Amino acid sequence: LSYKGFTTTFQFYEKAVKLATVKYDVAIIGGGSAGISAACWSAELGLNSVLVESNVELGGQLNYVFNPINNYLGVETANGREMRDIFVSQMQNWQFDILTNSAVAAVDFEAKTALLYDGKILHFKALVIAMGVRRRKLNIAGEAEFIGKGIIESGKRDAKTLIGKTVCVIGGGDAALENALILSGFAEKVFLIHRRETFRGRKEFLNQILLNTKINILRNTNLLEIIGEDKVHAVKLKNEAEFILPTDGVIFRLGVEPNTELFRDKIMLDEFGYIKIDSNCETNVSNIFAVGDVANRLSPTISSAVGMGTTAAKVIWQRLNL
Numbered sequence: 057l058s059y060k061g062f063t064t065t066f067q068f069y070e071k072a073v074k075l076a077t078v079k080y081d082v083a084i085i086g087g088g089s090a091g092i093s094a095a096c097w098s099a100e101l102g103l104n105s106v107l108v109e110s111n112v113e114l115g116g117q118l119n120y121v122f123n124p125i126n127n128y129l130g131v132e133t134a135n136g137r138e139m140r141d142i143f144v145s146q147m148q149n150w151q152f153d154i155l156t157n158s159a160v161a162a163v164d165f166e167a168k169t170a171l172l173y174d175g176k177i178l179h180f181k182a183l184v185i186a187m188g189v190r191r192r193k194l195n196i197a198g199e200a201e202f203i204g205k206g207i208i209e210s211g212k213r214d215a216k217t218l219i220g221k222t223v224c225v226i227g228g229g230d231a232a233l234e235n236a237l238i239l240s241g242f243a244e245k246v247f248l249i250h251r252r253e254t255f256r257g258r259k260e261f262l263n264q265i266l267l268n269t270k271i272n273i274l275r276n277t278n279l280l281e282i283i284g285e286d287k288v289h290a291v292k293l294k295n296e297a298e299f300i301l302p303t304d305g306v307i308f309r310l311g312v313e314p315n316t317e318l319f320r321d322k323i324m325l326d327e328f329g330y331i332k333i334d335s336n337c338e339t340n341v342s343n344i345f346a347v348g349d350v351a352n353r354l355s356p357t358i359s360s361a362v363g364m365g366t367t368a369a370k371v372i373w374q375r376l377n378l
């Protein structure tokens with residue numbers, strides 16, 4: 057067995073090899089909407105499958121959706137967690153192995169094995185990559201330190217903590233514009249800070265923002281640092297010169313990036329790092345599939361993720377039953 061790109065000690069590798077006993081028709085990496093769908097459909101079709109999720113709980117991004125979801129046909133929920141609970145409850149209709157709190161560290165396409173950080177090796181006939189996307193970060197001082205101490209997760213959920221206060225929204229897309237509007241209903245002042253001149257978010261959001269006296273737009277402005285002690289007090293910004301802006305809160309909406317580092321140089325990615333697939337959701341490597349946001353830059357939605365999970369499972373079933 058060779059794990060290109062997997063750096064570990066020889067001892068750890070030995071331990072991993074000893075645990076190499078589990079064999080599956082399908083291994084699915086990622087327990088969000090796409091992975092859950094692929095797992096349910098694989099089981100529905102009689103395939104022996106395993107769903108591997110790095111977090112302690114399933115659901116992926118659904119766990120961070122605080123707005124009502126009314127655009128997924130068949131069910132409307134108050135937030136993503138409620139949708140997740142329905143998915144997880146429906147999973148009880150089928151049997152497949154679930155490994156949570158278990159991240160995949162490396163995949164060997166030739167040997168058809170996936171190595172987990174805890175040392176387990178999963179053998180598969182087909183692999184479904186459903187690893188989704190993560191929020192883009194700036195990696196600046198204070199960004200990690202002040203999470204929950206002034207850096208808020210969601211305008212929708214956390215707006216009430218900023219009543220009468222000042223908040224900075226960082227970003228220029230739909231999510232940044234929407235959060236600026238939501239927060240303006242509660243905060244005294246909202247600064248919308250964008251590193252470019254023009255916004256890529258929806259025109260109707262921008263038009264509302266331009267009429268909103270509580271929202272100040274700072275264009276061509278970069279965030280350099282978040283300043284505080286026990287909580288956020290200010291941000292250091294730079295446009296023509298550096299300056300300090302006092303604030304009580306910060307929310308980042310800088311877009312997302314796909315979780316595809318494991319597969320660089322192994323399968324074809326597009327220029328943005330998303331996995332390239334065909335209409336069967338198959339990558340350029342035979343029997344390696346990719347579903348959901350990780351392979352869908354242009355329409356990252358629950359319905360697309362669920363549909364792609366279904367497609368992969370159906371195609372795999374046909375392949376394995378030829």
Ligand SMILES: Cc1cc2nc3c(=O)[nH]c(=O)nc-3n(C[C@H](O)[C@H](O)[C@H](O)COP(=O)(O)OP(=O)(O)OC[C@H]3O[C@@H](n4cnc5c(N)ncnc54)[C@H](O)[C@@H]3O)c2cc1C
Binds near residue numbers: 121122123159357
């Ligand atoms: C605030 C917000 C609001 C949204 N609102 C809507 C909406 O109204 N309607 C709609 O349709 N969509 C909405 N979406 C988008 C929707 O949530 C996503 O398109 C969908 O959840 C994507 O599912 P996924 O399974 O592809 O990826 P994800 O949900 O990102 O799941 C990927 C999973 O893979 C796991 N993973 C990653 N790497 C590894 C590894 N190495 N080993 C094991 N596991 C790994 C991650 O922990 C994660 O759980 C919203 C998203 C957000 C953030």
